[in-house]
Amino acid sequence: MRLKAPGWASAGGANVRDSGESRSRWGTVATGRRARLSLTAMAVILSLSAAACSATAVAARGAGPAASALRLFISPTDGSANVSPGCGITVTASHGRVRRVTVTTSGSAVPGTLGAGGTVWHSTWPLHTSAHYTVTATASGPGGKTVTQTSSFATLTPSRTYTVMITEGYQQTYGVGMPIKLKFSQPVTRRAAVERAMQITTSKPLVGAWYWLDGNRELNFRPRNYWPQHTRVSFAGHFDGLAIAPGVYGTADLTQQFTIGNSLIVVASTAGHYMKVWYKGKLLGHWPISTGKAAYPTANGTYLTIDKHNPTLMTGPGYKNFPVPYAVRFTWSGNYIHDAYWSVAQQGSTNVSFGCVNVAPADSRLYYDLANPGDPVTIIGSPAVGQWRDGWTDWFLAWNQVLLRSATHMAVEAGPDGSTFVSPSAVPGPALTSTLHGPKPDNYLAS
Structure with a gap:
């Protein structure tokens, strides 16, 4: 089944997904005012x-x-x-x-x-x-x-200002694929200066990079490989006084703290009709599934879980506002991993869905209970090409492509003492492409 993705809503100056869910870790957004500015003398x-x-x-x-x-x-x-x-x-x-x-x-x-x-x-x-x-x-x-x-x-009082929003919620938990996601209210022309105004502190050492999405308002940070599970992350954006374009200044710093939870990784084969689930680095399940039929193929690529609801009301060919249990979304166009009690007989042998990954009731509930935003979901074996930006598709990018989208073209080494920019050539070894560490390059292409 599929559900048309809702648009962004505005609440209190911050973009939120599903205002009713804005206080949970699924789609929580923080602003600079939430950054715990110290204003005492x-x-x-x-x-x-x-x-x-x-x-x-x-x-x-x-x-x-x-x-x-x-x-x-x-x-x-x-x-x-x-x-x-x-x-x-x-x-x-x-x-x-x-x-x-x-x-x-x-x-x-x-x-x-x-x-x-x-x-x-x-x-x-x-x-x-x-x-x-x-x-x-x-x-x-x-x-x-x-x-x-x-x-x-x-210092001056600016006449033109901007705000910055962060997707991660305060002390919330995310999956090992989750990027740090920032959105600026005004176009950014001084991109390198913005990247250098950020600090990341992590409880476990890692290498990543800042990179710009399409346009000049969205900036993400992604590790070269998946985050180590149970990493504590602190982010600080020194935006107060930073000009992102001539005469356009920030008036508040932004900080956030969150945690990477247990590693939960899915690889679902549309051709083999199975879904492998790894939890905490070990194989948890090899479950029969049914994915999109020929007219509605489930596209290849490594996606990230976005939100979840039980139930989710879905609308598609021949049904409207149908309650679907234990649904975990991974594309904006409406693909979910969900309970499909009606297709159990076809799971493991035939693709009959409208693009979602149909799973048996017991399996879907277990996955739903374990899932956090940012858990990797890789679709393989499909004749359909994954679409960039249909969901959180940051892992469609190979490591060299991430660096090309950075204004500094530098890697970032982060650890307990903060972060520093380093030359990518100084980072030892290639990016890992095993199931537990990161996807293979170009895996969004048709099989």
Whole structure:
């Protein structure tokens, strides 16, 4: 059976699938306001021991020629207004080393890094919009002389803004194929800057990449291979102060935390009339099925489960609003894995459905109970080609295609200490294409 996919709805500034389900992990969407912004006043003291707009300098006083050469520059300069957040904060020492930087602001902490040689400190992320900052820096030079300088300034208030929505829900559980899915309210022209504004922290090390879908508003992150099961994931998008296009700024950061659950992977053969199910890395079942008949073939490809309902009301040739039990959707056009008590006699031998994967009642209920959004479902043996974007078809892309869709063309190494961009050539070994790790390239093509 098939069900026409409903459109996106808007609720509270965030896109949701099925407003009645918006609080569950199936289709939950979070916005930047849900990102738990820290808006309490704070003074952030950065003690610097290791390894930029305009600036003025202060020199050490009461010293001879060597010490007088010690100078300290802070950018933006004291008294600046309408500062572009993308400038960040830069502290530079001439003939000395930066020893201490204190940033006081009403917003969140301002991390930064000290360059090689200890002469330049720069903030890591864009400054926040409509914010006041006070920077106090100290440098030391020859003879133990020091110099301290302070700069207070204000960032601009943008006239054009955007919002970002994330599909993953707070502390919800997803399947091993689930991409991090972001959607921007305005077109993005500075794609590389957006990719570099994101941080991913994972409890288990992995390699992935950011990549853009069709158009310039949707950005996803996908691991090179399926996520390791039971991975805890934290995402941070530093969007406040980030310009995604000239003059278009974000006004809130976005964070989210979610978990990858038990590995649940399906491979369904339309030609062999069987479905293999792997759970927690082991074969759980080899179930007879019936897929789409000749006029309604179930197309090849690796899809991801999207949502589930018991029952789902389906409409198709000869039926309308028919209640179908234990239905797990994997395409927008209306394909599900579901209980088909009416076709048990044909399951294992004949394809009689309108595109769905028909399963016996006991098997469908077991699968339904185990399923999370993002569980891989691979269809093989079909004469029909899988259609890009008919569902969450991120795994239609081979690893090299993912990298081509990235604006940086860089891989991302993520782990407990955060994420960094690395050259794809530095990532050891090829992408794995075994059933438990990822699909074979081009498996959406007709058999």
